[in-house]
Amino acid sequence: MLRTIANAFSIAEIRKKLAFTAAMLLLYRLGAYIPAPGIDVNAVQEIEDQFTGSNILGFLNLFSGGSLSRLSLFALGIMPYITSSIILQLLTVVVPQLERLQKEGEVGQQKITQYTRYLTVGLAFGQSIGYVFLFRSFGTQAGTSVVGNLTFAKLLMIVISLTAGCVLLMWFGELITQRGIGNGISLMIFASIVAGLPQGVQAWWTNPDQVFVVMMPFVALAVILAIVYVQEGQRRIPVQYAKRVVGRRMTSGGSTYLPLRVNMAGVIPVIFAASIMAFPPTVGQLLNTPAALDFAAFFSPNGWAYVAGEVFFIIIFTYFYTAVTFNPVDQADNLKKHGGFIPGVRPGRPTAEYLDRILSRLTFPGALYLGAVAALPTILISQTSANFFFGGTSILIVVGVALDTVKQLEAQLMMRNYEGFLR
16 A cells, blocks of 8 residues: 555656545545634633533534544535435435436436435535524533524625535535545545544543453454454456457357445445434434434434344445445446356346345345444443444545545556566
């Protein structure tokens, strides 16, 4: 990995992409410290402890890189865009018009992306209103006012600022994907989690539980090794191509393989599950009634209900996202069109059934692996006073995004350097 990064700086074009990616992430982190207009910064600092520790607001604050606890311009983070993507992908399965758009290739995908942007603006607007009243209630409890005299004009100004910040982050992510290295949205979540690394290390080092202090590095190392091992695991399906005539030329047959990864969905199911499980406690705390607060406490991140729900949604979304990204019927049709076949399996429908059967067997252990990595460290850490930063979800996202980014960097290097082609 270090050699790949070092080689990347020797190529000017990749160097520019890396610099562009770093600049966008730097702007993202800079915006996390710019307070929204109409906010009392001193009052926000007094209630900042509400967004630390093992609670749902601490979890949302982690994904926003600390922006939520400061009520900065980027307080919403990129979560509204992720939630919109979840909704659109779910609707693609049940709405025929969206399904047709998805099959239209790049043009249809651009239309779905446009719908996702519109939905992101709507969700960000509604979520901004909720956060304003949440901070207002916290300020009342702490004896200080965060928003001062909240008039309709001030509310509209704060909400528009927070919504614009979310839209700006969405644009940053798309720019990184188009002109930089890696997936922009994933890298921004990566940057948000890594930004809490100093606080996480301090919480680990100053923890009164000495057993936790000693065991935590080994637990984290074991989780990282397991993630890398499973992420790189794949099942290679042999594919044979027959000789055929293309125009006036006879193409020679050959053999290759179709790689099916154990975890084809990557870290997306974990992010989806975290977004879904963050919704009920957030609503409960926004209502701020005894019943609602009890409901929010029931789904606290270290509770059994949260862990069980997270594992359930991870398994569901793993199967769902794998089915969205890999269609056995389309793969079988493409193999048949190009004269390819799997040895011992007839082309067409039998090939699709064979691929679907193999994919189902691979997806099940992959889904269990994602659920275990997300849940088991959280269960172990819940027995101590450790910071939620060290949860399996955070480690899984950081390692998964780092592996995907390095792979894209290696692909960029491969396009520009054919070792051994000319001597």
